[in-house]
Amino acid sequence: MKIKKIKIQNFKSIKDIEIECNEGINAFIGKNGTGKSAVFDAINIVLGETYPTANTFQKDYFNNNEEEIVIEIEFCEPYYNYNRKGYSNTIKKLIFKASYQNGKLETSLKKGDSESYNINGEDVRDPHRINYIGSDRTVKSIMPTNSWSLLGRQFYSSDFFTDDIKKEFEQCMNSAKSQLEKSDKFQGFMKSIQEKLSNQINRPDIKSEFTMYDTTHFLKTLEFYVEKNGKKINLINEGSGIQNSFILATLQTLSETDFRKNGKQSNNPIFIDEPELYLHPHAKKSLYNTFRKLSDSGTQIFYITHSAEFLSYENSEQIHRFYIDGDNGTQNTKGSRSDGLTSRQQMIETDKISFNNAFFADTVFLVEGYTDEIFLRYIFQSKNPNRTIEDFNISIVNCASKDNIIRFHNLYHALNIACYVLYDKDSTLSTTDKKGAGYTNDDIISKQKQRDNNNTELKKCNGYGFEENLEHFLTGELTHHLENDKKREIVQTWIDGPLTEKKQTKINEIYNEVTKYIPNLKSDNILYEDKCCETSIAEEVVSLEQESGQVCTELLENN
Incomplete structure (x- = not known):
């Protein structure tokens, strides 16, 4: 899933811009206040972890002029949507759009022509959600506690566990369940609750049952620790530098791991705000090399940077430079390999x-x-x-x-x-x-x-x-x-x-x-x-x- 084009109008410092995206690395540079973060915010609103709402846009008009805010994100690949009857609906030009004016928000999915569909609650939006890593680097933000985090997306959308492993895991869980059910004291306790509840609501069909862990629930319990003076300390309680290093290690591992499902790579675009945070120069260059590996393996990457280590003269087409042009607000130019x-x-x-x-x-x-x-x-x-x-x-x-x-x-x-x-x-x-x-x-x-x-x-x-x-x-x-x-x-x-x-x-x-x-x-x-x-x-x-x-x-x- 790669983004081909981004169009934004009347949002924050942006009056009207269009960004042609690379399928690999996209490095956003420019002074503070030139609109780089506004672009990231706009994309995160439309394809982030949560659905856009009218409250999202209330204070984000360009120059407070209250003209219609429009955010469009066009993808490169066609999308094949299968309905309940098994018929395929091929969307050759997939465009996600959010528009807001006078307190009213409209979100739609366009096929590249006049035909459009509402995207809230639809299955089409979910596979196109981005992986967003903001300036607040925390271990919790990328852990697989939900299916939209950086690790969660990889684990849940990939053949991480084979059918044999899942079957064996289920057998182990059923065995554990049968052991717990042998407790007469616990069974008596649960039976008492059922009877009292049935009497109160006049429903005799109240039952209780253990829902044992499947592999999805199992992954949500994943935690990382560091040992200090013989004690285990969860990484979420460590400082920003350690947590950022964990995210770096995760990205490096992702660049070296094949997360294919049914023969197809499942990576979604990654957006990172200032990847250089908390890193010394050598670590910055190492992370840039990781980005290149991820890009080579099929992952599209966007990042905002103020560090020269994340730019390459050999790949100047990766660079998008942002600047302010008077009343026209944020403008952008893109390098070219031929230059x-x-x-x-x-x-x-x-x-x-x-x-x-x-x-x-x-x-x-x-x-x-x-x-x-x-x-x-x-x-x-x-x-x-x-x-x-x-x-x-x-x-x-x-x-x-x-x-x-x-x-x-x-x-x-x-x-x-x-x-x-x-x-x-x-x-x-x-x-x-x-x-x-x-x-x-x-x-x-x-x-x-x-x-x-x-x-x-x-x-x-x-x-x-x-x-x-x-x-x-x-x-x-x-x-x-x-x-x-x-x-x-x-x-x-x-x-x-x-x-x-x-x-x-x-x-x-x-x-x-x-x-x-x-x-x-x-x-x-x-x-x-x-x-x-x-x-x-x-x-x-x-x-x-x-x-x-x-x-x-x-x-x-x-x-």
């Missing part, structure tokens, strides 16, 4: 950490190498002494080549993230220079053509191209084919040098060019206020940037 870098070899020189972090930025600067990055950081630091570039919710991505700058630009642009490119035009890179570097004439022609093509494409982007290269811009000396260490030395020497009038002019020139493309040059307080797990996003960004600097340096030194 990303599909070859790992193309990424070998790049800083993957900052690449994934950039999905959460308002503005992304794409640069050719490490020297461009430290130069750009210095420019911002000199104009904003008490702030870092991250304070403006800006990310720098070291692309390692002009080719990758273009690819990265296409990817971020598709997600409606503002991009700025900084590159070298290498305008007067001469034949002599190239011959001196060991190139043949054919190499020279090919590389000059590639340079011209890249420069043509880069001119279409918002950005700044150094006429020759960064080193020439800083020193006025025309140099080509320098080793990376020499490039860093030139740039670092210029940065560490005295602040002359000429140097200030260059700082102002680049800063003015750069800030033309930044929508709102203010310190983004969300980096300090939006806390994720036990550390703030600001701390995580700083930590990741420190690590990314080291990775970037090592990668460039090896080339």
